[in-house]
Amino acid sequence: DGGITQSPKYLFRKEGQNVTLSCEQNLNHDAMYWYRQDPGQGLRLIYYSQIVNDFQKGDIAEGYSVSREKKESFPLTVTSAQKNPTAFYLCASKLGSGGNQPQHFGDGTRLSIL
Amino acid sequence: GQQLNQSPQSMFIQEGEDVSMNCTSSSIFNTWLWYKQDPGEGPVLLIALYKAGELTSNGRLTAQFGITRKDSFLNISASIPSDVGIYFCAGLQAGGTSYGKLTFGQGTILTVHP
Numbered sequence: 001d002g003g004i005t006q007s008p009k010y011l012f013r014k015e016g017q018n019v020t021l022s023c024e025q026n027l028n029h030d031a032m033y034w035y036r037q038d039p040g041q042g043l044r045l046i047y048y049s050q051i052v053n054d055f056q057k058g059d060i061a062e063g064y065s066v067s068r069e070k071k072e073s074f075p076l077t078v079t080s081a082q083k084n085p086t087a088f089y090l091c092a093s094k095l096g097s098g099g100n101q102p103q104h105f106g107d108g109t110r111l112s113i114l
Numbered sequence: 115g116q117q118l119n120q121s122p123q124s125m126f127i128q129e130g131e132d133v134s135m136n137c138t139s140s141s142i143f144n145t146w147l148w149y150k151q152d153p154g155e156g157p158v159l160l161i162a163l164y165k166a167g168e169l170t171s172n173g174r175l176t177a178q179f180g181i182t183r184k185d186s187f188l189n190i191s192a193s194i195p196s197d198v199g200i201y202f203c204a205g206l207q208a209g210g211t212s213y214g215k216l217t218f219g220q221g222t223i224l225t226v227h228p
Contacts, residue, residue: 006156042117042202042218043157058215090156100145100164100206103216105156 003027006091006106012114013078013085021076021109023091032074033092033103036060043090049074078111086113120203120219127193128227135201135222136187143205146179146186147216151200160201161188193226200224 004025013019023032031050035043045058049068063082068074074093078085088110092103118137127133137146145164149157161172163179163186170177176189186205190197203219 004156040220042120042220043216044218045215048215092156102145102147102159102162103204104159105149107156108154110154 004091004093004104004106006089006109008109009107011109011111013111014114016080018077018079019111021078021089021091021111023074023076023106025072025093025106027093027095027104028071029093029095029104030071031094031096031103032068033094034058034064034066034074034076035090035092037088037090037108046076046089085111087111118203118205118217118219120222122222123220124223124225126225126227129193129195131193133190133193133197133224134187135203136185137203137205137219138185139205139217140184141205141207141217142183143207143217144183145206146177147204147206148175148177148186148188149202149204151202151221153199157202190224193224195226195228198224198226 007022033048034046044060046064047066049055052071055066055068065077088108090108091106094103095101118139120137147162148160151157161177166183167181168179174191200221200223202221204216
């Protein structure tokens with residue numbers, strides 16, 4: 001089945017530890033996005049990538065890093081510099097780097113602090 | 115970052131009732147999207163609107179793109195228990211450096227009592 005796969009579903013981080021969240025899509029989408037969702041708030045953009053080997057900071061990039069070495073993969077690393085990492089993280093992708101095609105989402109990864 | 119003003123924040127209704135929610139912005143958008151999110155899942159696209167004044171239906175759901183391009187509404191008719199979830203609006207600004215970036219509302223939490 002085509003879709004966007006995020007893993008793991010649940011992740012726990014110890015203090016001082018970096019953790020990496022996986023996002024893979026087999027939709028041949030060009031652009032990929034990472035969002036953070038906190039209770040009672042809308043989605044906030046962390047990083048996005050329109051093409052392979054290129055990515056830009058979103059609204060809340062501090063404490064996060066990404067890479068886009070392959071079209072189908074856009075992993076997010078939550079670094080120890082992110083002091084409040086507990087949240088629901090959503091990956092999205094869309095066809096075309098610009099334009100008005102809608103974004104489609106994965107099922108999310110819930111990150112908690114140990 | 116900019117957010118859309120989505121209202122109401124929450125709704126408690128009886129099964130069979132109609133529901134209406136809306137989003138407003140001070141900025142013009144050229145695309146409006148409505149998503150539904152079930153607990154612990156990623157948002158799923160319900161309706162996409164691409165033209166000012168456009169009225170689009172998807173089953174019991176109807177959404178409209180406001181004439182001013184600064185607002186949109188979503189109606190759900192004859193609600194059923196599986197309509198429970200969080201509904202998000204999202205807007206895409208025209209051209210420039212937006213690169214498909216979406217601005218999200220804070221969400222409307224819908225509870226349906228049988």
